[in-house]
Amino acid sequence: MPNFSLEDRVFEEAAAAFPTPFHLYDEAGIRERARALNAAFAWCEDFQEYFAVKALPTPAILRILKEEGCGVDCSSETELALADACGFSGRDVMFSANAMPDEEFDHARAMGAYINLDDISHIDILAKHGGIPETVCCRYNPGGDFKIGNAIMGNPGESKYGFTYEQLREGLRRLKALGARRFGLHAFLSSNTVDNGYYPTLAKILFTCGRDLAEETGLTLAFINLSGGVGIPYLPDQDKTDIRQVGEGVRKAYEAIFPKGGVAIKTELGRWMTGPMGWLVTRATHHKDTYRHYIGVDACAVNLMRPAMYGAYHHITVCGKRDWACDHVYDVTGSLCENNDKFAINRALPRIDEGDLLVIHDTGAHGFSMGYNYNGRLRSAEILYTQEGGYRMIRRAETPRDYFATLDIDPAAPALGLTKEDAQ
Numbered sequence: 001m002p003n004f005s006l007e008d009r010v011f012e013e014a015a016a017a018f019p020t021p022f023h024l025y026d027e028a029g030i031r032e033r034a035r036a037l038n039a040a041f042a043w044c045e046d047f048q049e050y051f052a053v054k055a056l057p058t059p060a061i062l063r064i065l066k067e068e069g070c071g072v073d074c075s076s077e078t079e080l081a082l083a084d085a086c087g088f089s090g091r092d093v094m095f096s097a098n099a100m101p102d103e104e105f106d107h108a109r110a111m112g113a114y115i116n117l118d119d120i121s122h123i124d125i126l127a128k129h130g131g132i133p134e135t136v137c138c139r140y141n142p143g144g145d146f147k148i149g150n151a152i153m154g155n156p157g158e159s160k161y162g163f164t165y166e167q168l169r170e171g172l173r174r175l176k177a178l179g180a181r182r183f184g185l186h187a188f189l190s191s192n193t194v195d196n197g198y199y200p201t202l203a204k205i206l207f208t209c210g211r212d213l214a215e216e217t218g219l220t221l222a223f224i225n226l227s228g229g230v231g232i233p234y235l236p237d238q239d240k241t242d243i244r245q246v247g248e249g250v251r252k253a254y255e256a257i258f259p260k261g262g263v264a265i266k267t268e269l270g271r272w273m274t275g276p277m278g279w280l281v282t283r284a285t286h287h288k289d290t291y292r293h294y295i296g297v298d299a300c301a302v303n304l305m306r307p308a309m310y311g312a313y314h315h316i317t318v319c320g321k322r323d324w325a326c327d328h329v330y331d332v333t334g335s336l337c338e339n340n341d342k343f344a345i346n347r348a349l350p351r352i353d354e355g356d357l358l359v360i361h362d363t364g365a366h367g368f369s370m371g372y373n374y375n376g377r378l379r380s381a382e383i384l385y386t387q388e389g390g391y392r393m394i395r396r397a398e399t400p401r402d403y404f405a406t407l408d409i410d411p412a413a414p415a416l417g418l419t420k421e422d423a424q
Ligand SMILES: Cc1ncc(COP(=O)(O)O)c(C=O)c1O
Pocket: 052, 054, 055, 073, 096, 188, 191, 192, 227, 228, 229, 230, 268, 269, 270, 271, 272, 365
């Protein structure tokens, strides 16, 4: 089920201190999850989580995860720069990009990051941009369907990522000829999977493939990168992943294939790490009754795109009304000129009055970070609920000035309260 760990009081206190809408993150909860993951993989002498920056690219969060021993997985030059500014460097950084500008390899190499190549053609690009490192990682795509038991969990054959097995063999031989000595192997075969068998099944594929490639190429297998994809229960009746059981499943596969150990394990979790530890807090501002009953709120899809983009379910509670009967059926909408700008459709909720504070659950990963500026709407602030019980703004809300910063027009629109000086 969704995460109900914070009392309404927390959201109400935050909303008294900061204007809505905002995302609120629970520092203690994020630390707990990082510790639970590290405990689940403590059997592996060389384990490290590289938090997927794209899930929640906010410095205060990255620093918390750094304190918990995590590295970062970056997918662009800007994310590399963000990681750099937060104090990550060297082997604490993984660079997993695809179809990227060539120069991004230069930056990643200058930071000493692990490079995770997405395609065989990237070998020549890396050779020219930063050079081939002693240890290099490659992304595997086994093709076909990805199954856990009989259930199809993903379709790698239709995915744009990774090398085929034959390309891995050829690519690794070429990397060896260019100076590489050790390699890592990475794959991401299924997204948001709460099945405890996901990582163990993926691990078995990667362990086998990595062992065989090491034999075939003469390179040393340095690490397996299980990437992200471990899911969270967005739905009320959904089970959650048991991370201890996941770690145990990976251990069994590891011991069967690497009885002498010696191969490190890395993960790049995003959603599992922070997803349940974030909430979008928004106020009901309008109601409208036509063929349906609508509640308009002051957040919209630019603040949380997943429902509009994927039809994703996010649980909603109304502060102070958690015990009320859910005897009203509403569409909860934002203000965009897009009919899919709905946080909930035909959702049974308690009666909502204008001014009520609504809490949209599980927004701590791929929430704020997928934001955009359609209709000139602006991204919200982010608030940290600190482990001491305080509230700290860790990103301010955008202002019209931010929106105009990339334009060469005079935005001195009195309606926005902007002056010519603002534009300079
Ligand atoms: C290369 C890579 N690693 C890690 C992640 C994080 O995935 P998740 O947040 O589902 O764990 C992603 C997500 O897109 C990814 O592309």
